[in-house]
Amino acid sequence: MSRAVEEAIEDAQRTRVLRPFQPPQEPPEAPVAAAVPMDFSSHHDHLQPLPADLAESLDRHEVPVALGGEHPVAEAADAPATTGDAAAQAQAADADAGAGAAAAAVRCQPPVAVWEAQLRPYADNSVSCVKVIAERGVRRLADTIVIQLVETPSTALSAVRALSLALDDVAALIAKHTPAAAAPPRVHTVELRTAPSCDFFVAAQSPLELGLGERLAYQRAKEVVLARLRHPSPPVRFTAFAQNRVTDFGAEVFFACGRRCLVADPTVAAGGDPVVGFPSLAMGVWPAASTVDAARRQHGAQFAVDVLPRLHRCDALSLRDAGLLDGVVDLTGREVSAAADEGPAAAPAARPSWSARLEELLLRRVCPTPEWRARVLRCALLSRDVCARVQGGGPPGDLMRQWYAYAWQVLTHADPASMMLECDDLTEALVRSEASQGQARHVRHLRRIARRALAPLVNTSFVSLKDGESEHWVDALQRLASPTAPGGYAGTLLLDCSAHGVERTLRFVASHLRAAASASPQLHLVLLGGADSAARVLPQLPCAALVSSASPVLDWADFNRTSSLQTVQVFSRAGWPADLCQDTLLAAVTYLQHRGLPYVVSAPDGAQRLVAALSREALALVRGSAAAADVEAAATRHLHLRHGPLRLMDLYGTRAVLLMLAAAPARPARTVDDTAVALDGLERMLQDGRPGLRRPGFYASAAATEAEQAVVDQYFRAALPSVADRLLAVLVNECCALLDEGAVLTPDDVNALAVTALVMEESSGGVLGLVDRRPGGVAEFARSMHMLAARHGAHLAPHPLLTRIAEAEQSFANVTDAVLRPPQA
Numbered sequence: 001m002s003r004a005v006e007e008a009i010e011d012a013q014r015t016r017v018l019r020p021f022q023p024p025q026e027p028p029e030a031p032v033a034a035a036v037p038m039d040f041s042s043h044h045d046h047l048q049p050l051p052a053d054l055a056e057s058l059d060r061h062e063v064p065v066a067l068g069g070e071h072p073v074a075e076a077a078d079a080p081a082t083t084g085d086a087a088a089q090a091q092a093a094d095a096d097a098g099a100g101a102a103a104a105a106v107r108c109q110p111p112v113a114v115w116e117a118q119l120r121p122y123a124d125n126s127v128s129c130v131k132v133i134a135e136r137g138v139r140r141l142a143d144t145i146v147i148q149l150v151e152t153p154s155t156a157l158s159a160v161r162a163l164s165l166a167l168d169d170v171a172a173l174i175a176k177h178t179p180a181a182a183a184p185p186r187v188h189t190v191e192l193r194t195a196p197s198c199d200f201f202v203a204a205q206s207p208l209e210l211g212l213g214e215r216l217a218y219q220r221a222k223e224v225v226l227a228r229l230r231h232p233s234p235p236v237r238f239t240a241f242a243q244n245r246v247t248d249f250g251a252e253v254f255f256a257c258g259r260r261c262l263v264a265d266p267t268v269a270a271g272g273d274p275v276v277g278f279p280s281l282a283m284g285v286w287p288a289a290s291t292v293d294a295a296r297r298q299h300g301a302q303f304a305v306d307v308l309p310r311l312h313r314c315d316a317l318s319l320r321d322a323g324l325l326d327g328v329v330d331l332t333g334r335e336v337s338a339a340a341d342e343g344p345a346a347a348p349a350a351r352p353s354w355s356a357r358l359e360e361l362l363l364r365r366v367c368p369t370p371e372w373r374a375r376v377l378r379c380a381l382l383s384r385d386v387c388a389r390v391q392g393g394g395p396p397g398d399l400m401r402q403w404y405a406y407a408w409q410v411l412t413h414a415d416p417a418s419m420m421l422e423c424d425d426l427t428e429a430l431v432r433s434e435a436s437q438g439q440a441r442h443v444r445h446l447r448r449i450a451r452r453a454l455a456p457l458v459n460t461s462f463v464s465l466k467d468g469e470s471e472h473w474v475d476a477l478q479r480l481a482s483p484t485a486p487g488g489y490a491g492t493l494l495l496d497c498s499a500h501g502v503e504r505t506l507r508f509v510a511s512h513l514r515a516a517a518s519a520s521p522q523l524h525l526v527l528l529g530g531a532d533s534a535a536r537v538l539p540q541l542p543c544a545a546l547v548s549s550a551s552p553v554l555d556w557a558d559f560n561r562t563s564s565l566q567t568v569q570v571f572s573r574a575g576w577p578a579d580l581c582q583d584t585l586l587a588a589v590t591y592l593q594h595r596g597l598p599y600v601v602s603a604p605d606g607a608q609r610l611v612a613a614l615s616r617e618a619l620a621l622v623r624g625s626a627a628a629a630d631v632e633a634a635a636t637r638h639l640h641l642r643h644g645p646l647r648l649m650d651l652y653g654t655r656a657v658l659l660m661l662a663a664a665p666a667r668p669a670r671t672v673d674d675t676a677v678a679l680d681g682l683e684r685m686l687q688d689g690r691p692g693l694r695r696p697g698f699y700a701s702a703a704a705t706e707a708e709q710a711v712v713d714q715y716f717r718a719a720l721p722s723v724a725d726r727l728l729a730v731l732v733n734e735c736c737a738l739l740d741e742g743a744v745l746t747p748d749d750v751n752a753l754a755v756t757a758l759v760m761e762e763s764s765g766g767v768l769g770l771v772d773r774r775p776g777g778v779a780e781f782a783r784s785m786h787m788l789a790a791r792h793g794a795h796l797a798p799h800p801l802l803t804r805i806a807e808a809e810q811s812f813a814n815v816t817d818a819v820l821r822p823p824q825a
Contacts, residue, residue: 106539109570109578110742111601114586115452122154122205126161129153132169143186145170145236149194153203156210159249160221163201167228174234190232192240192257200242201250207285208440209447215431216424222249222288223420229256230294241329246276247312252291255324262328276319277312283443283762284399284436289423292410299323300356301381305390305407309400363414370412377411399439399763402430434773438765441813442755445748446565446598454590458583459522461491462591465508467501473508477516480523487520492587497529497537497546509540518542521580524587531604543572543581545588550600550607550756565756566592566599567607600753603743605663607757610767611652612660613734614758617727618645626718631727638724640764645727648759665737668794681715729785729796731758731767736799739820747812747820768812782806 129151135142147166153159170190178186194200207218229238240257242250243264254260254276262274278287287308296304299322311319319325359381367373378387390404406426413419430436463476480491493513495505509517517523525544527534534546550565570585585601592599600606618635622628632644641648649657690696690711698707718726735754738744744753751766764770771781782798789797798806801820805812808819 105573106571107574108604109572109581109585111569111603111745112582112585113601113745114582114589115454118453119448119451120453124158124161125151125154126158126165129158130162130166132166132173134173144189144191145173146191146193149192149198149201151195152198153201155205156203156207156218156249157214157221158205159201159203160218160225163253164221164225164228167225167232170236171234174236178234187235187237189237189239192238192242192253194241194243196243199245199247199250200240201253202245202247203249206280206443206447207248208280208283208443212431216428219286219288219427220424222252223290226252226256226288226290229253230290242274242276244274246274248278248280248285248287251277251311252287255291255294259326260324261326264328264330273315275312276324277310277314278308279312281309281403282400283439284402284430286403286406286427286430289406289410289419290416292407293416293419296356296411297360298356300359301377301411302383302386303356304411305382305404306386308407309403368414370414373412373414374408399430399435402426402433402435406430435763438769438773439763441748441765441769442751442762445752449598450593450596452589452593454593455586457492457586457590459485459490459492462494463491464494465496465505467496467498467504470504470508474512477512482522485520485522487516487523489516489520490522492524492526492591494526494528494591495537495544497527497534499530499533502529502533502536506537506540509537514540521577522583524584526584526588526591538571541571543570543576543584545570545584546604547588547592547599550753551759564597565752566597567604567753568592568599568601569604598752600749601745602749602753603738603741605660606738606743607753608660609664609734609738610731610754610757611648611657612664613730614645614727615649615657616661616664617730618649621718621723621726622646624718625716626723630718630720630723634720634723635727638721639728639731639767639770640761642759642761651759667733668797685711685715725784726788726792726796728767728770729788732771732781732785732802733795733799735767736801740799740801742821747815751812772811772813777811778802779806779809 129149131148131150133146133148135144147163147170149162153162174188192201207215210218232238237259238257239259239261240254241261241263242254243262246254246262262276278285281287292304292308295308299307314322320327362376362380363373367376382390386404389401390408406423409422409426410419413422459482461480463480465473465476477489477493480489480493482488482490495509496502497505513525517525525541527537527544527546529546530548531546534548538544538546546569548567550567568585568588570581570588572581572584589599589601614635618631621631626634628646632646635641635644643651652660685691685697690698692698694702698711700708731754735747735750738750739747744750747768751768754760754767755762755764758767760766765773771778774781776783782802785796785798785802789795804819804822805815808816810816810819
């Protein structure tokens with residue numbers, strides 16, 4: 001595949017946390033068609049947070065103006081139309097006017113799997129992914145030895161083993177070339193470097209994909225390797241030259257080295273910037289205890305507890321100014337921001353701050369016991385907000401709450417041995433916790449999407465029609481011309497259907513693409529954008545795949561791997577061959593898999609139906625027996641939503657929610673038995689000693705003049721668990737309906753869709769994961785839904801699929817195909 005198209009496909013995947021190093025500006029090239037190899041590298045399956053402007057554009061799948069992304073996407077919206085666009089405008093207007101009539105002939109195809117059941121396995125490459133390079137003279141070893149990461153480690157344990165083996169080789173080399181009588185021994189410099197295409201000791205596999213035993217072994221193996229870097233034997237100086245992503249274990253290795261530099265390589269980064277930090281910490285992948293302790297000694301307790309989880313959002317210059325880096329260098333080792341006559345040696349060494357030294361002196365000399373250290377930390381060294389979180393703020397299952405407990409053990413223990421034992425126990429408790437298992441299941445499913453073995457495409461050429469480059473679109477289409485293909489065209493064409501790019505796309509389709517698409521069955525069309533914008537283009541095409549963001553409401557603070565979840569649908573005219581529809585779907589998911597974006601193949605309104613179900617029940621609750629604050633609290637505390645239903649409706653917008661409710665399928669009538677609610681409340685009043693007459697009832701006494709509102713709230717207003725059960729019941733029914741209708745393929749896909757569309761905590765495991773984790777599982781929840789239906793309406797009765805799973809004594813996590821899709825009678 002040509003470099004231009006590879007950059008075009010991979011450009012949006014690059015993280016933009018740090019300020020970019022600006023390469024010399026070159027005129028942008030015209031889009032070029034090229035074959036996309038099917039053995040895509042798997043190390044791009046880690047997504048990083050993006051700045052707000054780029055995150056928004058990628059969520060809408062807007063294609064950048066230039067291949068390197070030098071200009072903002074929004075600028076292209078105001079670009080003047082070309083002569084060709086003006087000539088085709090009348091035709092496009094006529095086509096758009098007749099879209100309503102043609103829309104009836106375009107329908108969404110049911111989701112199908114175009115991948116094999118078996119996933120591509122992780123192969124251990126710990127021996128081959130790292131090389132040790134040392135120049136040997138006639139009698140002596142060179143002063144500098146290089147540990148070079150030449151390919152991405154396949155698994156989390158492979159990354160640790162590879163570095164351990166490399167350190168063994170370095171020690172053997174030094175021992176072999178050091179005379180026994182040498183005194184004092186020479187101190188060698190060991191440089192840790194990576195190939196330009198690799199991240200800094202970041203594995204393709206997430207530690208969350210490991211089993212319980214492997215996860216604990218991984219944590220302990222990290223401690224051993226990091227101890228060898230901090231206390232090397234024989235004595236060597238470790239220098240890290242890192243580029244691209246320096247995250248999680250890679251960041252631990254980076255900070256364990258005595259000298260640390262970031263490498264700016266504009267020819268490879270393509271305008272992207274390195275990321276340094278621990279983005280997986282919030283998901284329960286904690287740094288080693290020695291890493292947290294070293295951060296405390298270098299930069300203070302407040303930094304170790306509060307800043308370390310957010311470090312990946314800091315830019316390179318701020319890290320250098322804070323003493324975390326020795327500098328940013330280019331490929332030759334010269335300091336980027338230094339004067340022309342200065343080299344990397346001019347950069348100041350990263351040393352502990354004076355405040356951190358004072359803290360260390362205070363904790364070591366004045367506080368000999370953990371109790372004293374805890375008292376000094378609370379009173380003098382940590383902010384009030386951090387102290388509150390350390391002392392147990394937040395929900396019991398919150399992974400960040402467990403992180404604060406872990407960091408607190410590191411801060412308060414002066415003895416490394418006891419600190420390690422306590423941290424091992426906390427790590428094991430974390431891995432066994434429901435929140436961690438839910439998070440792991442969610443991440444594991446997203447990683448499995450990236451490892452799917454897709455069927456091969458007949459033609460692997462991909463061309464993007466970028467907004468702002470419309471003058472090149474005709475040439476780009478011609479690059480997909482194939483004299484041997486039916487109709488003269490073959491390959492995949494990516495069309496921008498974002499809100500501001502759809503007009504140009506619509507004109508181009510009317511003037512150049514409609515006839516070619518109808519005559520060329522091997523030309524696969526993929527629309528990138530929202531469903532509303534794409535609805536104007538779809539009726540003009542015989543078959544096209546639509547790729548949209550599963551949730552448009554997540555902001556910068558929430559942007560992570562989950563929020564980039566995409567939904568994929570295929571639309572075609574009646575009579576279009578089913579195998580060609582599957583080829584179009586295959587082209588779309590091939591593109592997403594190469595981009596490293598997780599996806600769900602679903603019906604067009606899958607996510608909207610979940611939002612509509614939650615909104616409908618929340619509004620019924622606030623209209624009836626629950627306060628708005630109770631509905632919000634029940635959703636956030638019990639269902640693990642980041643926002644309550646009412647806030648979520650505000651985020652989507654009232655008009656959008658109205659459209660979702662209008663389009664949602666009809667559900668059983670909401671026949672509410674008010675008598676049952678009244679009887680239950682009165683019986684509980686009687687049991688609690690409020691019988692009325694001359695004793696307290698609704699009034700405190702016979703002489704009272706006003707009824708007690710607290711009594712009404714206590715006995716007749718729905719309690720938080722009851723509100724949460726009703727909200728969960730309607731969501732579970734909607735998820736079951738999506739599965740039963742074939743609108744979504746698997747329960748894991750439904751959970752991923754729910755986490756993104758409803759902005760749930762990933763540790764919840766999704767709507768169906770919440771049911772699996774409840775006491776009694778699916779069977780008990782089905783029984784509780786029957787009770788809810790008797791009290792609050794038939795719409796809360798369990799869906800037939802839920803009943804089948806309960807009767808089969810299965811869970812959503814292990815439901816069989818025979819139960820999920822029973823054979824039709």
